[in-house]
Amino acid sequence: MSGIPNGRPVICVFGSYSPKPGSLLYQLAYDIGHALATAGYTIANGGYDGTMEASAKGAKDAGGKTIGVTCSAFDTARGRTLAANPWIDREIHHTDVMLRIKDMMIMSDGYVILEGGTGTMTELSLVWEYVCKQLIPPRPIFVVGDFWRPMIERIIAQRPRHGQHVYLVDTPRQIVDIATRTVPPGIGRLGASSSVGS
Numbered sequence: 001m002s003g004i005p006n007g008r009p010v011i012c013v014f015g016s017y018s019p020k021p022g023s024l025l026y027q028l029a030y031d032i033g034h035a036l037a038t039a040g041y042t043i044a045n046g047g048y049d050g051t052m053e054a055s056a057k058g059a060k061d062a063g064g065k066t067i068g069v070t071c072s073a074f075d076t077a078r079g080r081t082l083a084a085n086p087w088i089d090r091e092i093h094h095t096d097v098m099l100r101i102k103d104m105m106i107m108s109d110g111y112v113i114l115e116g117g118t119g120t121m122t123e124l125s126l127v128w129e130y131v132c133k134q135l136i137p138p139r140p141i142f143v144v145g146d147f148w149r150p151m152i153e154r155i156i157a158q159r160p161r162h163g164q165h166v167y168l169v170d171t172p173r174q175i176v177d178i179a180t181r182t183v184p185p186g187i188g189r190l191g192a193s194s195s196v197g198s
Helices: 024-038 051-061 097-107 118-132 149-158 172-182
Strands: 010-014 042-045 066-071 090-094 110-113 141-144 166-169
Touching: 010 024, 010 051, 010 097, 010 118, 024 042, 024 051, 024 172, 042 051, 042 097, 051 066, 066 097, 090 097, 097 118, 110 118, 110 172, 118 141, 141 172, 149 166, 166 172
Parallel strands: 010 042, 010 110, 042 066, 066 090, 110 141, 141 166
Antiparallel strands: none
């Protein structure tokens, strides 16, 4: 039995803290959170602002549940004290960045990768490495839009089998359609193996 709220499968949204309400990327993250929560998924993310806030807000507006995995390494990283955004139902706090990423990776049944910076690139690289090398059971990786597409396509062209669980998508509807085939709502797989279930 998963330790995730309601036992629902978890989709983790990785992306930038920079987008503000009203921006296209913020709206896209909101729409993704809303669509996935409507379809029966719990939304996890890094818990702060930008696309994390947007996807959590979208999920809450759809009546869904959210998990924010924060980290004390970022407490004053931007010249102010950071706190989990108000749309996070459950905050999990780490002191180590790599443990934070590992927890998000292990608790989740799928991943959404949005436009972002070096942090998002690190998260994409780690989840892709773990999935394509079968270090964790396979699960879908949704890479949204054109930002990461050239890198993804170049790697898959050289190593085709690494693209087996990677989906290049543009819309929330595409994500939901694929997620419901690969991670059916109501069948969370790995929550109990993560600290979320403790």
